[in-house]
Amino acid sequence: MKRYTLKFQIILLFFLISLPALALSLAASRVNMKEAQEQVVNAKQNSMKMLVKQYDTSLEAIENYIQLTLYADNTYAALRFGEKDSRYQQARVWLRDDLDNLLKYFPLAAGFYVRIPHNNDIYIVKQLDKIPLEAQEFLEENLSGEEDYSNPDILECDGVQYLLKSYKSKYVELGYILQLDELWEQFRNSMEIQDMLAVRLPGRDKHIFFSENTVGNDKMSRYTILEENFSHVDARLELFLPTNSMAGRISVRDRLILYSSILLLVLLPIFMLLLRQVFIVPMNHISCAMQEILNGNTEYRIQQFSKTREFSQIEQAFNRMLNYSQDLKIEAYELKLEKEKEQLINLKLQINPHLLLNSLNTIYSLTMNNKIEEIRDFSINLSKYFRYALRNTSEFVTIQSEIDFIKVYSKVQKIRYPNAFYIMFDVDEELMEERIPPLIIQNFVENSTKYALKPGEEIEILVIIRKSDSTLRISICDSGRGIDEKLLEQISCGQIICDSRGRHVGIWNCVKRLHSFYGEEARFHITSRKGEGTQVWIQIPCRSNVEEKDEGRKEKCDESVDSGR
Template sequence: MKQLKPIFNSLLFKLFLSVVLIIGPLIIIHIVNNYYAVQVIRSQVAQSNNNMLNLYIDQIDNSLEGVGNYIFQLNANNTDLYYLQENESFDLNEYEEAKLRLFYAIGSQSEFYPTIDSIFIYSSTYDDFMNTQNYADSYTHRLEEKTEIIQVLRDKPDQVSEGKWSIVKGENNYYLLYYLTTDRVKVGAWVNMDKLIQPFKYIDFGENGRAFLTNSEFQPITSRNFIQEENINLTFTGNKYAITGKNDRFVAMKEKSKMGDFYLFALIPESEILEKLPFLQRISSLVYAVAIIFLLFFIFIMRKVFLQPINRIVTAMKKLRKGDLEVRLPVQPNSTEFEVMNDNFNHMISEIRGLKINVYEEKLNLQRAELKHLQLQINPHFFLNSLNIIYNLATVKEYEIIQEMSKCLANYFRYMFRSNSYFVSLHDELEHTRNYLRIQQLRFPDTFGYDIDLPKELGDCKIPPLVIQTMVENSIKHAFNFDKKIDISIAVKQESTNYITIKIQDTGEGFPEEVLEKLAIDESLSSVDGERIGIWNVKRRLALLYEDNTKIHFTNEEGKGATVIIQIPIESI
């Protein structure tokens, strides 16, 4: 959530949100209006075509019902059908005369049912078939249909439910077939289903629109290839229309026949419907497109003129916060206000850079002065004690010891006089410490021993002067006891590639608890009489020279005494 807050609080987001809140409702209203208009047009077109389908299916049903009633009356009342039944008492002349009368009877009635292709009478006893002729088709076509109907009546009677208009499939065509049977004489009619949709060829359904028929399982009877290629879904229920199609979208409508087990479908391309939208609807779409273009153009202009200059200022301020005082805003043609702002920003950065350089140099000067002062505090620290040592030795006439003592003191003060530098080698610092320990041994013989361990490869490492000697001096001062000999050890190790560790340890009583507590919280230990001023001095110098890149730890190790561990960075001379 914290990562998203800067984004939501940015000027670009607020500007974009403001424009969206203004234009968004207008766009939403337009979308809703478009959707409503399209739905109204669809509903109107669907209603109009549903009425047309309903009207035509009623005409078909009325025609089928009329033919069915005629066939029922003919089958029930015409006695000539009796001659077509199996009867050995009839002679051939009577049979032919009856056939002739029946042919005239069904021929005269077929003119009243133009929807029907043919009315027929079929005697399965004599395998005799007579039917009316539709002369609108070719002789070959009429013969093909007749052959297919006879084949269904002979070989596939189970495809037809007697007394009901049923869909039957011939070798090449689908038919609606109806018949009634009396003593193996079938009286019926058929119609080629392609003929049922011929009137729709004169209706404009659009370029790819069409009407077609399906059975009760919604399997297409006509236009089968088109339905399969376009992936038309015909199984919708409960709606006046449905939108379907894979490549093109169609509005599909259907009506079911009451007399036959089939559906009449109509498909109208949606593109044809939408072309009939009013002119103002198209103007509204143009306004919608212009609004989006305006929104994008407005954001582009605001980003170019307003947001980019602000973003450059924000980026420069972020770099400035990270300490980059070299950052400058580029001089580019821009609004007057931004040009003034950029110029003032660059001028301000230049002044801050100069001020920071001055402050940094002043800080360095103060650090140098403080280091000089701290080192001057150390230089006279041992002076008075040294004079007292020589005086006491002269009193007892220990001339050899005075000579060695004088030599050690000369080396000691020679090192002290050159220790005004900030760093010395670790080897020189330990030699000075060894010289100091020898002076103390000459002063207090057989009271303490010492051991110094320095790996040869670490001798050239830099350390601040008098750091180790000060800690050793503190051990002698506070751990010294005439009743018990003490040992002092100094060990230098390389803990990692970047740091060395100096461990100074004695076998005395260790640091008092109150001293350790003050050292832990970095509280000053110096008193009015100068007690433990050396420890504070070392800590202060390390802090000035290394800041947070050094550590000094004070502790009492069990059975050992006071222990000081100093960790400083490795720096070769």
């Protein structure tokens, strides 16, 4: 098979890339144009959503207040009386004061109006900077007619647009006024010169533009229209974006992409002159270094770095990789020592000299009381306990084995503490052959029998195991004395507990082993309430899933070795 030089392959590759690039640049320009349009549209749509949400929040609160006033508050019931009645006048003043105070909390509202048809009484509570006197008189004149503003409407006075929305009870009509020009001012900063903002009232078939220009039905195709509905008023905010203006922003960049592709062909001779110094020589350095490593010279390092930044980074990374490889050997040895220490701690936890001494005392006590049957059962279960603890040197056991071991342990403890506790298991049958680290569950059951017992009361210990997708969820709960908050905080922080009886490494060792076996996929959480009990949650991957990941990592490692060869 003929082998071509690196220089020939680079030149061929350059032409194979440059020629299609001319065609692809046109397609790229079209894609860039579409993406830019989508970005512009999304940005403006988000601005509209934020503005409408701001108004909806205020309008919802205003609507709630008005409906409460009209239908639930009896304070203004006197408005049903005649205009000359003192009770009517008093209720009128109270309502006016309340609406005036309401304006302080809802600055988006330009004002409120009250219409009492049976007294032909109309008055407006307003913000002076938003509704001048001329506009107030204009609005009062329109409100005095028969127009129904429960369906919102927009009125214009001196070039300013006002939106009116009313709510009616039997005697009173109460509504709010919005100055729409304020909405235009808030949205103007996010608009281009050609963009046009409008408000549409579907119920009245009105279309109000906030500019001198409008968009007729025959010109709709020239615009991208963004819409956002108000939730608490029958109105819609519309933004008209000229399609040509968005496309015009992209064309210059697209032309630059095309010209750049042509320029690459023109600069080909210069590219060939720089090729040797910039690319070929640094590649030779790296190739020689790799050959030295393959020949067994693991101490070899690249001494002279390229002036090209990228190749210099590769050469330095090559040296760091070799240093890292040596460090890994040291780290692997340290991890081996760490694992041996963990195994030693685990062995100490398994043997549990306190249990042995307490068991001997229990046998002695039973002997003194001539309880031969109890001694026989106790001895059999105790021998099963130590047989499992001392012979079980594997990293994983089945859930069935762990549960059987817990049952043996509970029988031993029940002879020492009769009627002090009982254990229940809630485990699906198909999970019995799942494999878990040994003594993980038993350790927490043992803690419950040692520290959670209540004098004169039988506590419950419940072990629940469930499978969700590829995850095992294990829960150990008891109804015992609970854990002190300070002690619980130490456990949650991963600290070893020390007290007058020595160092308690059981929980710490279990958590450490979980992370050693499963890494970050292991989850451990413990909660407790004094006098009510303790709950332990453990979440680990199913053993079959872990083995698949380990096998995958092994295959990747083998592939890396093969490629290195």
